[in-house]
Amino acid sequence: MDIRKLQMWVVISTFIFFIWIWIYLNLDNTEEVSQTSVTKVKENNEKPEVKKLVAKETRLIIDSKCIWCGKCVRIDPQNFKMNYNTYKAEPISEENYIKSGKLDKAIKKCPVDSIHIIEV
Secondary structure (H helix, E strand, C coil): CCHHHHHHHHHHHHHHHHHHHHHHHCCCCCCCCCCEEEEECCCCCCCCEEEECCCCCEEEEECCCCCCCCHHHHHCCCCEEEECCCCEEEECCCCCCCCCHHHHHHHHHCCCCCEEEEEC
């Protein structure tokens, strides 16, 4: 094998390896909630009881304690933005926020605990 071909193979395989690692580390491993759950299977071969799960609507809010430090925006810019009229951070969308590890980190790092996810 020619030395240039070998060098090219090493470069390409290293590049592919690092792309694979980057994709693996950036995957959001959240689990979806199932719409049904089997609660009990009877022994006499009858149909199992199926319990419907009602998905509750949740909202992302920032209360009036916000001190406009900007930590939430720096940690998770997909969910938060700064409002220069009210001098408060605010969610980009209360209903359609992106559930991720960054959101959890932003909630934990808020110095005045003003970020909340509430059920409506």
